[in-house]
Amino acid sequence: MSIAQRYQKIRKEIPDEVTIVLAGKTRTREEIEEVIEAGATEIGENYVQEAERMHSSLGEKAGEITWHMIGSLQKNKINKALQIFDVIQTVGSLHQAADIGERAGRTGRIMPVYIEINIGSEFTKAGVEPEYEVIENLSREISGLENLRLEGLMTMGPRSGNPEDLRPCFRRTRDIFERIRDCNLPGVNMKTLSMGMSNSYRVAIEEGANMIRLGTIIFGERE
Numbered sequence: 293m294s295i296a297q298r299y300q301k302i303r304k305e306i307p308d309e310v311t312i313v314l315a316g317k318t319r320t321r322e323e324i325e326e327v328i329e330a331g332a333t334e335i336g337e338n339y340v341q342e343a344e345r346m347h348s349s350l351g352e353k354a355g356e357i358t359w360h361m362i363g364s365l366q367k368n369k370i371n372k373a374l375q376i377f378d379v380i381q382t383v384g385s386l387h388q389a390a391d392i393g394e395r396a397g398r399t400g401r402i403m404p405v406y407i408e409i410n411i412g413s414e415f416t417k418a419g420v421e422p423e424y425e426v427i428e429n430l431s432r433e434i435s436g437l438e439n440l441r442l443e444g445l446m447t448m449g450p451r452s453g454n455p456e457d458l459r460p461c462f463r464r465t466r467d468i469f470e471r472i473r474d475c476n477l478p479g480v481n482m483k484t485l486s487m488g489m490s491n492s493y494r495v496a497i498e499e500g501a502n503m504i505r506l507g508t509i510i511f512g513e514r515e
């Protein structure tokens with residue numbers, strides 16, 4: 293199967309309300325163009341520089357895509373990131389949120405962000421511990437930042453051969469997501485639960501994900 297066929301097959305298999313973000317790391321412009329041609333509208337990038345390169349090589353098409361920052365964002369890349377991305381999924385502290393908010397404020401922009409929850413991932417040390425009180429507190433702080441709009445939670449989850457092992461992590465994240473949503477904080481619009489990757493997206497959707505992030509299963513193994 294081609295990239296386009298794999299994308300369309302998964303698109304058909306999952307509910308319409310689940311958004312697919314294509315993880316673009318290490319992929320070529322041709323590969324990304326193919327998946328866009330097949331209907332993809334959301335691209336996730338881990339590195340600002342790589343995103344910048346992809347963004348400019350796609351030309352006009354880049355404007356039709358919603359760009360998601362899914363890697364950890366360094367402070368000295370925030371300004372650049374604000375020019376490229378439509379949402380930052382990886383906010384992990386108040387300090388970082390304040391830095392992003394301050395820079396967004398300079399351009400008069402309101403930046404959508406998700407809080408990243410670190411539910412035992414070895415891919416990344418980034419993210420907030422999965423304690424409800426900690427996440428509620430951070431959500432309240434972000435709610436008070438004029439130039440950020442909290443719109444969701446994101447989690448990677450531990451790598452595991454068996455996606456069933458991730459079910460409790462996803463369930464816990466969903467529970468936190470719903471509790472924050474039910475706080476109805478001002479300036480917060482909790483609508484997106486971003487969890488599940490190539491090996492785990494089915495379980496993630498069963499546990500309430502409405503956004504999944506796929507790389508390998510669409511594009512093949514990374515080198």
Ligand SMILES: *Cc1c(COP(=O)(O)O)cnc(C)c1O
Nearest residue numbers: 315362489490505506507508509
């Ligand atoms: C690479 C990546 C994905 C996709 O991983 P696959 O296992 O290739 O589907 C999802 N989320 C993040 C944050 C990633 O870095």
